[in-house]
Amino acid sequence: MRILLLSAYDAASHRSWHLGLKARFPRYDWTVLTLPARYFAWRLRGNSLSWAFGERETLSRPYDLVIATSMTDLSALRGLVPNLAGIPTLVYFHENQFAYPRSGRETNTVEPQVLNLYTALCADRILFNSAYNRDSLIEGARRLLKRLPDRVPPGLPEHLAGRAEVLPVPLADEHFLAPAGFDPRHPWRAGNAHGPIRIVWASRWEFDKGPDRLLAILRELERRGLDYRLALLGERFRHTPEQFDTIGTEFAHRLDQFGYAASPEEYRGWLQGADLVLSTAIHEFQGLSVLEAVAAGCIPVLPDRQAYPELFGAQYLYRDCGADIEQEARCAADALISQAQKLRDSGACVPSVERFSWATLGKEYGRLIEQLTGAGHLL
Known part of the structure; x- marks a missing residue:
């Protein structure tokens, strides 16, 4: 079976997903074509142009299935490379442009949303990494279509819903493996029965991961006198919210790690040595870093919003207080201190995330691939 996979904005999580697919099958x-995860607006609008005229020979080969990420301008690409129009297509939504929080730097355009809509409509099957992702796209498309002036075909959101399934990005097998031997030089060695509570925060260092909320929580924990150590992991970019610099200075006495881990092994070491994983995200379609931390043995402490309520029970969530960051910080501090006490009393329980393993989800990916290539177009 010949499969063409297109990753039009090949961010780290997208790359991990398609490498996992190749390894599983x-x-x-x-045949995998990717474009770098930079120049967002150009990449979103220009990927069909870049590929149609830069990779035409590759795209014109015979394939049994096309798998594309949602950033791919699939409708334009199928028009520019007619060979693709007759091949069954599966589109994977790691995220959607209807549910992204606004930073204030965006231009007032609906083009990213329209591209998501067109790509979804011309796919034979649409996959989402969470129900929140699926539902926010369908509802966002419904709102957008209502704003358009005329000649809008009826029933498009229902058409999308009929082709949509939820199938999360699986966690790599290594996240479920017990450590082969904890590095004795690692600051967080295995075993933490009586020391400070170890908290890990592992996200991109961008505004949508809630750095202002993280700063407020740390200040609240300081006010309450919790004895803790912090590993602040995640990828840092050239333009980083100022709160991270403030945290680096104001909480230097708490920080054992401040920045990207040097290797995957070191990253897993921090997760395996941590007690709690904290999220402050205002944008999360699946929460892979949280799932990785929980697979490594961390207890999650997460806001009650986006995809998190469908992943974990209420005992692992703190109240979403919207724009009231100080109130949310108090709720998060309550949850962190409560879980810390349970750990000390041996009453804490790490939830299972085995359902996100390749061993479990790989069967569903295989079923869909076989179904699409066996049945051909669903149109």
Whole structure:
């Protein structure tokens, strides 16, 4: 079976996903085209142009299935490369442009949303990494279509819903493996029965991961006198919210790690040595870093919003207080201190995330691939 996979904005999580697919299904003949995760507006609008005229020979080969990420301008690409129009297509939504929080730097355009809509409409099957992702796209498309002036075909949101399934990004197998031997030089060695509570925060260092909320929580924990150590992991970019610099200075006495881990092994070491994983995100479609931390043995402490309520029970969530960051910080501090006490009393329980393993989800990916290539177009 010959599969063409298109990742039009190949961010780290997208790359991990398609590498996992290739590793899980080595019997298929994979052709993978990717574009770098930079120049967002150009990449979103220009990927069909870049590929249609830069990779035409590759795109014109015979394939049994096309798998594309939602950033791919699939409708334009199928028009520019007619060979693609007759091949069954599966589109994977790691995120959608209807539910992104606004930073204030965006231009007032609906083009990213329209591209998501067109790509979804021309796919034979649409996959989402969470029900929140699916539902926010369908409801966002419904609102957008209502704003358009005329000649809008009826029933498009229902059409999308009929082709949509939720199938999360699986966690790599190594996240479920017990450590082969904890590095004795690691600051967080295995075993933490009586020391400070170890908290890990692992997200991109961007505004949508809530750095202002993280700063407020740390100040609240300081006010309450919790004895803790902090590993602040995640990828840092050239333009980083100022709160991270403030945290680096104001909480230097709490920080054992401040920035990207040097290797995957070191990253897993921080997760395996932590007690709690904290999220402050205002944008989360699946929460892979949280799931990785929980697979490594961390207890999650997460805001009650986006995808998190469908992942974990209420005992692992703190109240979403919207724009009231100080109130939310108090709720998060309550949750962190409560979980810390449970750990000290041996009453804490790490929830299972085995359902997100490749061993579980790989079967569903295989079912869909076989179904699409066996049945052909669903149109």
